Amino acid sequence: LNKLNLSNQRFMLFNREKYPVFNADNIFAILQDRSGLFWIATSNGVMTYNKSTNEFKQFEADLFFNETVNVLLEDSQGDIWLGSRNFGAFKYNKEMNNLKNYRPGKGKNSISDLFINYIYEDHEKNIWVATHNGGLNLLHTKKDSITVFRTTEGLPSNTVFSLIQD
Secondary structure: OEEEEOOOOEEEEOOOOOOOOOOOOOEEEEEEOOOOOEEEEEOOEEEEEEOOOOEEEEEOHHHHOOOOEEEEEEOOOOOEEEEEOOOOEEEEEOOOOEEEEEEOOOOOOEOOOOOEEEEEEOOOOOEEEEEOOOOEEEEEOOOOEEEEEOHHHOOOOOOOOOOOOO
8 A cells, every 4th residue: 555645755665574564465445434434445354444544453353354345335314335255245343343244145134146346325324335246235224124136137247347327
């Protein structure tokens, strides 16, 4: 990870040598939440970076150890969404320190695939989860239910990389 200092036009390198908690070489997404905390999705879980203290911390290290996290989103409620390659999607409520997992199975938190490519919040505050092989999942936040869209519902492919509302 490199940080550009605009005043002197120099880069500062963040790596394992200087910051031992920095345990991954591949970064897939970076998000700055509304409190100013940086979330960094890597090939070995998620780290947070506090710019004021210049401190990195591993987020939920036991759960995400050796797990690739592809995507990050802060929704309109301030919750952080994480999309992983093998464990599905996660919603983290910072106020309650609660991590909720959405994955294939039975029950109301069941989505269609473990490999998450993208997470999006629409204008009605619903969450859309695009997957690698399970189509598109619509998490109806007001109804607390999930609708899955696949090729059988008209998608050209069950692999969805991104989406945007028109």
